[in-house]
Amino acid sequence: MTGFPPLPGAILDGDVVAHFGDPVREQRGLEGGDALAPLADRTVIELTGSDRLTWLDSITSQSVARLxxxxxxxxxxxxxxxxxxxxxxxxxxxxSTWLIADAADAEPLAAWLKRMVFRADVTVAVRPELAVAGFFAGGAAEQRAERAAHAPQGVPVVWTDPWPAVQPGGHQYHEGEHPGTDYHWRTVVLDADAAAALAADASVVWAGALAAEALRIAAWRPRWAAEVDERSLPHETDWIRTAVHLNKGCYRGQETVAKVHNLGHPPRRIVALHLDGSESVLPASGAAVVARSADGTAEDEVGHITSAARHHELGPIALAILSRRAPVGDLVVRTPDGDVAAAQEIIVPADAGATADVPRLTRLSRRPSAPDPRDAL
Incomplete structure (x- = not known):
């Protein structure tokens, strides 16, 4: 694993620790703030230079100039x-401004940032020697992470996920109570010595990626490695609530963001699915989501699974991207082991967007005719 030495009891899936033997127990420990999750599938990018914040503000969706x-x-x-x-x-x-990205996206992101520097006083550097771990606030893991965090300027590099609340300039499409309000996720950056010290400390409680992903999915939290494809608009996953500032200046793609939000509707929408757990089948990413007619004689593929996991309380759950016109009732997920029934919970409604109060002009053909002056005689 990048940045972390081998951890006792770790069961690996490639370079990522999938679990430490008991994913359900690990979920509870992570959710309760007692456990740390090694995140080998994240990579750190460091930005330095006096122009880093204003430059980053000008080329991305978020308002960061005054961080x-x-x-x-x-x-x-x-x-x-x-x-x-x-x-x-x-x-x-x-x-420094520290960016934490999904590992597969880090090098492409850094390469794009470097191409955008031009004459700005900014240096972009990928820092693969730094490790990343995740945890939930409010417990022993937070105290341990704060002490161990990389802090070259005396400020511990611990990122606080903004997902629990709609951020300034953002907008939430979901209507009603949002499970993300309880998602108090943190990510700590560690140097090699700190990571080694944690790995050697027998008192540290660890949790694997299966636990972290289950809690993320339950909070409806999108992720680049799972929910993003070549067609993704930020509106489709309710990402405008935390990652887009609708009132800042221009940036690449801003015109489309504004048009869809103010005048149109996103062509797809994310939903949460509660899966039938009787067959113990968990669909893979990309599995087709199908809508059936009331009499069961017709089927229509309306989307695909992006993430799925077994939650310690909710059971098997998933996030899926569907066509905006997909029905809002129960669906079916197609897997190699058979179809799985899925109860749909709306995250982004079909009528999301079109928030601008645009006055409707009366068509000329429907305007009342002017009174004839002769009628007054």
Missing amino acids: RAGDSTELLVLDPQGRVEHVAAVFDDGA
């Missing part, structure tokens, strides 16, 4: 059509 030391946020890099290309957690320590 202070210790502030956290997140941003998206969009293509000219407003589609999501890159995603990063953002933390500033007063001298």
Whole structure:
């Protein structure tokens, strides 16, 4: 694992620790704030230079120009059509801006940032020697992480996920209570010595990626590695609530963001699925989601699974991206082991967007005719 020495009892899936023998227990420990999750599938990028914040503000979806030391946020890099290309957690320590990205996206993101520097006083550096771990606030893990965190400026590099609340300039499409309000996730950056010390400490409680992903999915929290594809718009996953500032200046893709939010509807929408657990089948990412007619004689593929997990309380759950016109009732997920029934919970409604109060002009053909002056005679 990048940045972490081998951890006792770790069961690996490639370079990532999937679990430590008991994913359900690990979920409870992580959720309760007692456990740390090694995140080998995250990579750190460091930005330095006096222009780093104003420059980053001008090219991404988030307002970051006035970040202070210790502030956290997140941003998206969009293509000219407003589609999501890159995603990063953002933390500033007063001298450096730290970006934490999914590992597969880190090098492409850093390469794009370097191409955008031009004459700005900014240096972009990927820092693969730094380790990343995740935890929930309010417990022993937070205290341990604060002590161990990389802090070259005296400010511990600990990113606070903004997901629990709609951020300034953001907008939430979900209507009603949001499970993300309880998702108090943190990510700590560690140097090699701190990571080795944690790995050698027998008192540290660890949790694997299966536990972390289950809690993320339950909070409806999108992730680049799972919910983003070549068509993704930020509106589709309710990402505008934390990663897009609707009132800041122009940036690449901003016109599409504004048009869809103010005048249109996103073509797809994310939903939460509660899966039938009787067959113990968990669908893989990409599994087709199907709507059946009331009499069961017709089927229509309406989307696909992006993430799935077994939650310690909710059972098997998933996030899926569906067509905006997909029905709002129960669905079916197609797997190699058979179809799985799925109860749908709306995150982004089909009528999301079109928030601008645009006055409707009366068509000329429907305007009342002017009174004839002769009628007054």
